[in-house]
Amino acid sequence: MKIDACGLSCPQPVILTNNAMNDNESPIYIVVDTQCACENVQRLANNKGYQVEIEKSGEKFQMKLAK
Amino acid sequence: MLRPISRFLTSRWGMIVTGATIGILASLLQKLGNPPNMGVCVACFERDIAGALGLHRASVVQYIRPEILGFVLGSMVAAFVFRDFNARNGSAPIVRFLLGAFAMVGALAFLGCPWRALLRLAGGDLNAVVGLAGLTIGIAIGDQFLKYGYNLGRSHKTYYSAGLIMPAIMAGLLALLVFAPKFSADGAIFLSEKGPGSLHAPIIISLAAGLLIGFIAQRTRFCTMGSIRDVLLVGDFHLMRGVIALVVSAFAVNLVTGQVNFGIIGQPIAHSNHLGNLAGMVLAGLAFVLAGGCPGRQLILSGEGDTDAGIFVLGMITGAAFAHNFGLAAKPDKILNDVVQVGGISSAGMTAVLIGIVFCLIVGLTMREKIQGVVR
Numbered sequence: 001m002k003i004d005a006c007g008l009s010c011p012q013p014v015i016l017t018n019n020a021m022n023d024n025e026s027p028i029y030i031v032v033d034t035q036c037a038c039e040n041v042q043r044l045a046n047n048k049g050y051q052v053e054i055e056k057s058g059e060k061f062q063m064k065l066a067k
Numbered sequence: 068m069l070r071p072i073s074r075f076l077t078s079r080w081g082m083i084v085t086g087a088t089i090g091i092l093a094s095l096l097q098k099l100g101n102p103p104n105m106g107v108c109v110a111c112f113e114r115d116i117a118g119a120l121g122l123h124r125a126s127v128v129q130y131i132r133p134e135i136l137g138f139v140l141g142s143m144v145a146a147f148v149f150r151d152f153n154a155r156n157g158s159a160p161i162v163r164f165l166l167g168a169f170a171m172v173g174a175l176a177f178l179g180c181p182w183r184a185l186l187r188l189a190g191g192d193l194n195a196v197v198g199l200a201g202l203t204i205g206i207a208i209g210d211q212f213l214k215y216g217y218n219l220g221r222s223h224k225t226y227y228s229a230g231l232i233m234p235a236i237m238a239g240l241l242a243l244l245v246f247a248p249k250f251s252a253d254g255a256i257f258l259s260e261k262g263p264g265s266l267h268a269p270i271i272i273s274l275a276a277g278l279l280i281g282f283i284a285q286r287t288r289f290c291t292m293g294s295i296r297d298v299l300l301v302g303d304f305h306l307m308r309g310v311i312a313l314v315v316s317a318f319a320v321n322l323v324t325g326q327v328n329f330g331i332i333g334q335p336i337a338h339s340n341h342l343g344n345l346a347g348m349v350l351a352g353l354a355f356v357l358a359g360g361c362p363g364r365q366l367i368l369s370g371e372g373d374t375d376a377g378i379f380v381l382g383m384i385t386g387a388a389f390a391h392n393f394g395l396a397a398k399p400d401k402i403l404n405d406v407v408q409v410g411g412i413s414s415a416g417m418t419a420v421l422i423g424i425v426f427c428l429i430v431g432l433t434m435r436e437k438i439q440g441v442v443r
Contacts, residue, residue: 004440007221009157009359009375010288011296015213016441018301035151036288039077043305059153059224 001025005041006033006060013037014044017065021048027066033059041065073149076286082305085287086312092276093186093313094320096134099268103326103335104190106317107134107280108183109362110174111336113380114387114396115264116240121255122388125396127262131244133270135366136237137277138284142370143234145285154230154372157222162430163358163375167382168389169423170354170362175387175396176347176412176420177201178337180362181291181355184348185310189317191329192337194344201345205352206295212431213300213356220436222375230372233380237370244270263336284367292352292361332407333400340411343397346420347412353427395419 001020005013013032020028021044028050032038038054038061045052050065075081093106105111111128118129146152174180177198179187184202187195247256259265267273283289287309294306321327332339355361358379360368365383368376390396398410412420 002440002442006440007155007157007223008218008438009222010293011213011300011359012218012438014297014301016438034153039288043303044301047301047303 001028003028003030005030005037008037010036010040014040017041017044021050026050027064030063030065032061032063035061037061038063069149073286076283079305079308081287082289082309083312085283085289086309087316088283089182089280089289090186090189090313090315090317091320092280093182094189094317094324094326096268096273096276097326098324099272100266101268101273102263102266104187104192105179105183105263105336106186107276108179108186109135109138109366110171110180110383110387111178111183111263113171113362113384114175114391117384117387118259118264118391119243119255119257121257122384123391124257125391126257127259128264128391129257129259130264130267131240131256132267133241133244133274134277134280136241137274137279138281138363138366139234139237139370141278141281142285142367143231144278145282146371149286151285152230152372154225154227154374155222156225156229156374158220159434160375160378162219162434163378164382164385165426166354166358166430167365167379168386169426170351170358170379171383171386172390172395172419172423173347173350173354174362175390176416177344177351178397178399180351182313182361182363185291185314186317187334187337189314190321190335191327192334193329193331194334194337194339194341197341197344198348201348202292202352203295205349205354206292206356207299208349209353209356209431210296210300216435216437217357217431218436218438219434222373225374229374232374233369233377241274281367281370284363285371288364290361290364292355293364295352296356332409333402336399338397338400338410340397340409343412343417346417346424347397350420350423350427353424353431357427357430390419393419
């Protein structure tokens with residue numbers, strides 16, 4: 001599943017990720033454009049037992065969350 | 068050097084340190100002159116700034132609070148140092164402005180923002196429990212809107228200089244405070260000679276405390292509204308640890324400095340009209356969720372380039388002016404000759420709170436842009 005959460009303010013990126021996790025999606029690819037959103041999604045993923053890979057390209061954070 | 072600091076501040080302990088720092092500094096600021104149980108209150112202090120500028124003429128609550136200026140400027144410095152300054156603007160500015168204004172109407176019905184609710188609790192004012200209950204109800208309602216797709220749309224990168232407007236305004240206010248010019252014989256700048264507005268710690272200490280809090284809160288994303296929202300929405304206690312640390316540390320320092328006085332009636336700059344306290348904070352909590360942050364967090368965001376948060380702050384300052392010009396703000400309990408006069412909000416104040424709640428419900432129900440970009 002792919003989620004473009006760029007420009008979405010807190011807590012939208014977390015809600016979209018959480019919805020995907022509730023549907024047992026894995027892997028989830030999510031793109032965010034603020035450090036804050038990146039940290040929040042990462043914390044949610046860690047709490048829910050997902051492995052997180054983050055790649056920064058320009059001002060965007062490409063995140064891969066997988067169980 | 069920067070990376071370990073940043074990593075620490077975004078950790079669990081970083082959040083606890085942030086909450087504790089705010090609690091300790093707030094309690095000390097009270098000891099050094101700030102009003103009781105009001106070491107730092109974003110709503111009250113923005114209201115004082117509105118008064119100093121003459122946007123309202125309640126002569127007891129007029130002062131340019133350096134703490135507020137410090138939050139924004141400290142946040143800007145942190146954002147520069149950690150390369151996190153991101154000039155951006157989004158959508159629905161008039162909605163954000165009114166959410167700010169109504170959030171202030173709600174906060175002034177209770178007489179405090181969530182930070183002050185926590186500080187009042189730490190000082191033994193049990194009316195804060197009613198206020199925090201109202202805040203939680205408002206946030207729980209807002210969470211439902213979030214779950215069903217409420218959002219005000221995406222923000223976009225904007226001109227770098229646009230992101231500097233709010234810090235520049237705060238720097239300008241600092242100049243007005245330091246030089247305190249008189250623009251006409253009976254005109255602004257107004258500075259209270261009695262009442263809460265006249266109670267303040269030395270400027271340099273208030274400013275330093277504000278800068279420090281702004282700096283670390285920018286890194287840790289401390290937010291009282293977010294703490295309750297995250298627990299209710301996704302069971303995440305990260306921000307809540309900071310909130311608990313704030314209350315515990317402020318209570319501890321209050322105990323040591325003799326600032327704890329348990330009770331309900333006659334608490335400093337507070338009223339014991341429970342319906343007013345509850346309804347005001349329901350409105351405030353709801354408006355904070357719809358706008359994406361508590362008043363403190365909005366100030367911090369406005370310092371790191373978020374112009375949407377800047378609009379919310381300007382809305383709050385305007386709302387404070389309306390609240391006092393129209394007699395919507397609550398009156399504190401008074402004790403005259405051992406007789407308690409219970410304060411609270413006027414019928415106009417309650418009407419304004421109800422109009423605010425209706426406004427927020429309409430915003431929550433009708434502004435549900437479908438988020439493009441989710442692909443299965």
